[in-house]
Amino acid sequence: MAVATRPSPIAWLLAPAALVFVLFFVLPFGVMAVMSVYSSNPVTNPNAILTTRYYERFALDTAGIFHDALWATLRIGFITTVVSLLIGYPLAHWMARMQSRLGHALVLMAVIAPMLTGIVVRTFAWMTILQDKGVINTLLIDWGVISKPLPLMYNEFGTVVALVHIYVPFMVLTLTGVIGRIDERLEQAARNLGAGRLRAFVEVTLPLSLPGILAGSLLVFALSISAYVTPSLMGGTDVLTLPMLIAQQVGTSFNPNFAAALGVILLAVSLVIVVAYNRILARLSGEQGLA
Amino acid sequence: MTKTFDGRVVAVDGVTLDIAAGEFFSLLGPSGCGKTTSLRMIAGFERPDSGRIHVGGRDITDVAVHKRDMGMVFQSYALFPHRTVAENVAFGLRMREIAKSEIERRVKAALAQVALTGLETRKPSQLSGGQQQRVALARALVVEPPVLLCDEPLGALDRKLRQQMQFELKELQRRLGVTLVFVTHDQEEALAMSDRIAVMNHGRVEQVGAPTEIYERPRTRFVADFIGEINILEEGGRARALRPEKIRLVADGARVSGTVETANFLGGSTLLRVRSGDGRSFLVRETHAGERASRRPGDVVGLAWSDSDAVLLEG
Numbered sequence: 001m002a003v004a005t006r007p008s009p010i011a012w013l014l015a016p017a018a019l020v021f022v023l024f025f026v027l028p029f030g031v032m033a034v035m036s037v038y039s040s041n042p043v044t045n046p047n048a049i050l051t052t053r054y055y056e057r058f059a060l061d062t063a064g065i066f067h068d069a070l071w072a073t074l075r076i077g078f079i080t081t082v083v084s085l086l087i088g089y090p091l092a093h094w095m096a097r098m099q100s101r102l103g104h105a106l107v108l109m110a111v112i113a114p115m116l117t118g119i120v121v122r123t124f125a126w127m128t129i130l131q132d133k134g135v136i137n138t139l140l141i142d143w144g145v146i147s148k149p150l151p152l153m154y155n156e157f158g159t160v161v162a163l164v165h166i167y168v169p170f171m172v173l174t175l176t177g178v179i180g181r182i183d184e185r186l187e188q189a190a191r192n193l194g195a196g197r198l199r200a201f202v203e204v205t206l207p208l209s210l211p212g213i214l215a216g217s218l219l220v221f222a223l224s225i226s227a228y229v230t231p232s233l234m235g236g237t238d239v240l241t242l243p244m245l246i247a248q249q250v251g252t253s254f255n256p257n258f259a260a261a262l263g264v265i266l267l268a269v270s271l272v273i274v275v276a277y278n279r280i281l282a283r284l285s286g287e288q289g290l291a
Numbered sequence: 292m293t294k295t296f297d298g299r300v301v302a303v304d305g306v307t308l309d310i311a312a313g314e315f316f317s318l319l320g321p322s323g324c325g326k327t328t329s330l331r332m333i334a335g336f337e338r339p340d341s342g343r344i345h346v347g348g349r350d351i352t353d354v355a356v357h358k359r360d361m362g363m364v365f366q367s368y369a370l371f372p373h374r375t376v377a378e379n380v381a382f383g384l385r386m387r388e389i390a391k392s393e394i395e396r397r398v399k400a401a402l403a404q405v406a407l408t409g410l411e412t413r414k415p416s417q418l419s420g421g422q423q424q425r426v427a428l429a430r431a432l433v434v435e436p437p438v439l440l441c442d443e444p445l446g447a448l449d450r451k452l453r454q455q456m457q458f459e460l461k462e463l464q465r466r467l468g469v470t471l472v473f474v475t476h477d478q479e480e481a482l483a484m485s486d487r488i489a490v491m492n493h494g495r496v497e498q499v500g501a502p503t504e505i506y507e508r509p510r511t512r513f514v515a516d517f518i519g520e521i522n523i524l525e526e527g528g529r530a531r532a533l534r535p536e537k538i539r540l541v542a543d544g545a546r547v548s549g550t551v552e553t554a555n556f557l558g559g560s561t562l563l564r565v566r567s568g569d570g571r572s573f574l575v576r577e578t579h580a581g582e583r584a585s586r587r588p589g590d591v592v593g594l595a596w597s598d599s600d601a602v603l604l605e606g
Contacts (some may be wrong), residue, residue, distance in 0.1 A: 188336055189355040189369040193434065194386030200357075205380075207373050 027064035029267070055263035064239065066262075070269065073241040076192035077225035078158060081165040084220045085213065087164065088171030091206070092212075095172070111169050123233045126162040130234075154236025162234045163224045170223065171216040178212025179205065214281040218274055225270055234279055242266045246253065302326050303339075304494035310348070310487075312437075315464055317473045317481040320491035321517070326474045329491075330440050335359050344453060357386070362431030362439040362469070366446055368423045370415040376402070377411035383434040401433035403489060404463070411496050421452045428460070432467065437462070441473045445480065457484055478518045484508060490514045506534075512604050520562065520574050523604075530604040535562060535576035537600035540586070545593025549573065550554060551586050565592060 035041070036055070042048040061067050091111070098104045114122060129135045130152035145281040152158055182205055228243040235241070242262060249259035271274035303325040310316045318326035331337045333344060343352045351359055370379050377398050384394045398537035402408055405425035415423055424444060431439055444460075445453045461484050464471045475481050481488050482502040489499045490513070498510045509515035512523065515532035522533040549567035563575040563586055571593060577586065586592065 183367070184367065185367065185369040186364050186371060189363070189365060189371075189430075190382065190386075192359075192361065192363045192449075193383035193430070194336060194357050194360075195382075196357050199386070204371060204373075207531070 012073050032260045032263050033252065035257050036264050037261075038257060040257060054258045055265075057258065057266060059263060062170045066245070069240045069242050069245045070265070072156070073225050073243070073266070074269070075272070076159055076231065076241060077221050077240075079156075079160050080167060080224040081217050081221045083160065083164045084168050084171045085217060086176055088168050088216065089209075089213075091168075092175035093179055095176045096182075097184065105233060113118060114165065115169050119229050120121060120233075123162050124228050126158070126165065126234065130158050130161065153234050155238045156235070158234040159231045159239050162230045163227060166227075166230065167220045167223055172218050173217035174219060175209065175212045178215070179209050182208045210284060214278070218277065222270065222274070222276075225266070304333070305342075306491070306494070306496050307342075308440075308489055308496070308499070310470060312470050313468045315461065315471045315473065315484060315486045317475060317488045318483040318491055319475055319478060319481040319488050319517075321476055325494040326476075326491050327442055330442055330472060330474045331394055333438075334361055334440055344556040347500045359506060360434070360436055360438075362434065362436035364427045364431050364439070364441045364444040366443045366601065368415075368427040368444075368447075369421055370426055370430070372415055373416075375411065376407065376413050376415070376418070379415065379426055380430045382430060382435050387434065397433055401429040404432070405429045405459075420448055421456065424448060424456060428463070432463070432469070435467075436469065438470045438472065439470065443475055444473075446475075446477075455478070460484065482518070490517060492517075508602055510605055515602070515604060520576070522573055522599060531601040532604055533596055534603045535574040536560075536577045536578065538573065538595050539595045540577065541593045543593070543594050546593045547571070547573070548591065549594065551588050551590045553588055554586055561586070563592075565594060567594075 027246045037050055037052065038048045038051070039051045040048045058066050091107075095104060095107050095111075098107065127134070131137070132149040134152070136152060137146075139147045142150065152161075167281045186204045186208070191197065195203055225241075226243055227241075228247060231239050231241045232244055232247075235244075243266070246259045246262045246266075249255045251264065297510075306325065306329055308316075308329075317534075318329060320326050328337060332339050335351070335468060336353065339352065345351065346359075371382065374382070380398045380401055381394050384397060392493075397406075398411075402411065405428055407425050407429065410418065410422065415426065417564055418426065424447075427444070441460075445456050448456060457480060458512045473481070473484065485502055487499060487501055488505050490497045490505060492513050498514045500508075505514060506518055509518065509521075509532050512530060512532070515523065520535045522535065522538070523556060524531045524533055547567045549565040549571075552564045552566050552572075554564075555562045560576050560578045563577060565573045565575055567573065574591075575594065
């Protein structure tokens with residue numbers, strides 16, 4: 001029947017989202033992909049030629065910094081994700097199982113409140129805490145615990161600390177939704193059948209929350225490998241991530257074509273990782289009957 | 292035992308129950324009467340504020356849930372959705388670290404017992420409500436608990452299936468000799484299955500007794516009213532309870548005469564609402580053992596009953 005195949009008139013409500021997606025993702029990415037295979041800007045420079053030189057430059061890495069930057073990006077992303085999960089899961093579980101509505105609202109506020117201040121502000125706050133003359137080092141030296149300041153920032157440690165702080169709410173919000181939908185009585189049934197609290201959690205709630213773990217981890221990983229401000233401020237000269245390298249190529253080296261190639265590489269690598277991760281967890285949860 | 296929530300709401304107030312081994316014991320009452328809270332205290336999910344819980348002479352009030360060795364069938368079954376039927380049933384055995392071959396043997400036997408052989412590898416979501424109910428039962432019984440707790444286990448089933456499961460559950464309980472504590476708000480279910488019933492209201496036990504006793508000799512107005520149809524007769528400031536089937540329709544010697552207002556045909560019987568001359572309303576059950584009753588609205592009938600059938604109520 002012709003009527004049945006006609007799209008719902010409500011489908012037009014998707015138009016704004018589709019427009020945003022095309023304007024701010026498909027189009028820029030297309031431009032970036034095109035730029036990455038030209039020697040210079042093909043619009044302004046008629047002599048621009050097709051080339052793979054920027055990809056070769058990254059692959060050969062004669063300066064010895066590009067591969068390191070890629071690994072640092074992925075490492076920071078991975079550690080940030082794992083730490084966010086370890087901090088976020090217990091918090092989300094506690095929130096999801098909270099009986100009192102008021103308590104739930106208060107904790108939710110506490111989780112969301114940091115998101116109301118900008119990333120730059122929060123990163124600066126961490127700088128005042130972690131720097132050599134910051135709160136922690138000053139206190140430890142005053143108490144005589146240490147004699148010279150601990151290297152708490154201008155390195156990957158400081159970067160991860162600040163990134164975790166920024167991205168934990170994303171993890172918590174994603175997980176709370178999923179854990180909240182798991183029937184509490186399942187855990188009670190497990191306990192009734194002879195499982196201690198921890199065992200009941202591991203056997204029942206944890207596997208059933210795998211979809212939330214998957215979604216939250218992907219979100220935090222994607223956000224932290226593309227972070228620019230926090231690694232730049234917290235990492236000092238010790239940390240160079242791919243987004244920082246891209247900014248350098250655009251801002252100080254005036255090489256937008258190489259920057260474009262780096263952007264494509266970052267996207268490709270993270271896509272591969274996301275797909276692989278998705279596959280693994282989907283298989284895990286498929287075995288659990290959740291897929 | 293007593294349990295309060297938030298320090299205000301008294302959910303269970305001074306309930307004392309003495310349940311015999313091997314007994315089918317029902318906690319019956321409307322929602323919010325404290326029956327489920329009582330069951331959850333026995334299971335260990337709630338701790339009584341005061342009072343103790345003993346099983347077979349052992350005080351288990353402070354024993355952790357997973358060490359109480361009690362089977363439980365939840366209202367919504369609480370089957371593990373990520374595990375197969377066999378894995379669900381095996382769970383309790385696995386927690387008890389029983390050898391794998393032994394687990395396999397017992398799971399098989401338990402599934403055969405509830406007529407689910409062949410469905411081992413299904414997920415709970417692929418089963419019908421009745422089948423899920425059986426899995427929950429098998430999962431609870433496979434560890435051979437001395438006590439089985441059931442929280443409205445048949446509530447989600449349709450009427451026909453519920454009746455069938457009532458027979459099966461009762462039969463299973465008798466065969467295994469397990470002590471069964473059964474929570475329900477369905478008085479018919481409680482009457483049909485139980486050896487004894489505790490009728491609860493507002494956190495208190497109103498009456499404990501065998502089904503016939505509860506039905507025939509209700510002690511309070513609440514019990515009389517909650518179970519089956521009832522006529523409450525007020526005589527000189529005292530209330531008496533009279534079952535509709537204890538009222539006879541007579542031509543001579545009527546205590547009361549009145550007019551039939553409505554006649555509800557129920558299959559095996561007809562329930563009449565009769566309005567007496569002085570404005571009182573009576574429920575009368577006419578059974579159709581012989582020929583069909585022929586009373587119609589508007590008919591004038593005489594009502595009679597014997598004094599011993601009008602049970603004096605407390606309070």
